[in-house]
Amino acid sequence: MSKPGLLRLNLLAIFACLLWSTSFVTSKHALDFQEPLNLAGLRFVLAGLIQIPLCGSLAAPIRMLRKEFTTVLLVSLFHTIFLYGTFFIGLNWVRGAEGAIMIGVGPLASALMAHLLMHDDKMQRRTLVSIVFGMVGVALISLATKPWSPVGLKEFFGLMLLLSGAVVSAIGNIVVAKRKGGLHPIALNSAQMLLGGIVLLLIALPFEGPPQMNQPASFFGALAWLSIISATAFAIWFHLLSKIKVSKLNLWKFLIPLSGAALSWLLLPDESPTLPSLIGMAFIIAGIVIGQVEGKRVKAKSTQTA
Structure with missing residues (x-):
């Protein structure tokens, strides 16, 4: 792949990750007005509708669902139903910054899943080092919630929900990547x-009842932005998964905990950085950066040898 082409793909990945990082602050605001599962459902129905005009025809998502039902079902299960069901429930129990940091373990989970499930994306030594660093970071953040206390236990379970969602989402990445561009990314996403x-x-219906739509304008603004994030970022990501290896692409997600936590600390009045959170974030990001830097050195060394 040419350097300009690779640069364009990397810029798209950065843009998608920065979009995702804004969802933590926005979601915390929206959860003040709507129950978690109802909020997730409304977000993705609206996001799916937003993308229909970009699919080439109004019937494209229906044709995709009919012809590729198994793929659509698996991607929906991993990327939407489980990931964002756990995301909104977990985020309702934790602080926005801690939630952003925990989602930052996603690149490590993706590298591990790619190693286990894809023959052409095997784990290297630097990837193992990254996973060890990431797990240390997760452990520090989890223990900082004091799970042995009643209040801390709820936050700890929230963090574990977010972590489980990140792992399951990694499997969804594999499902999309294995098709290698065989599906229209926007139609699949919609x-x-x-x-x-x-x-x-x-x-949500038996647990939370129907969505409560008598809400202030700020809620609908937050809902619209969350839907735009999903419609845009996932369409970009599904396109990139057909061009770049899962483990390499998902390394860009280290931007999400950085930006998401910073926005939470800046914009949410009851949140501020804590020492365990900062140390945990540093371990997660350091692990991923180590993988990137070492990868470049290995590539440079192989080039010189050749």
């Missing part, structure tokens, strides 16, 4: 989000 949003609303 179909899986519409399906996932409807399922989340159905799951």
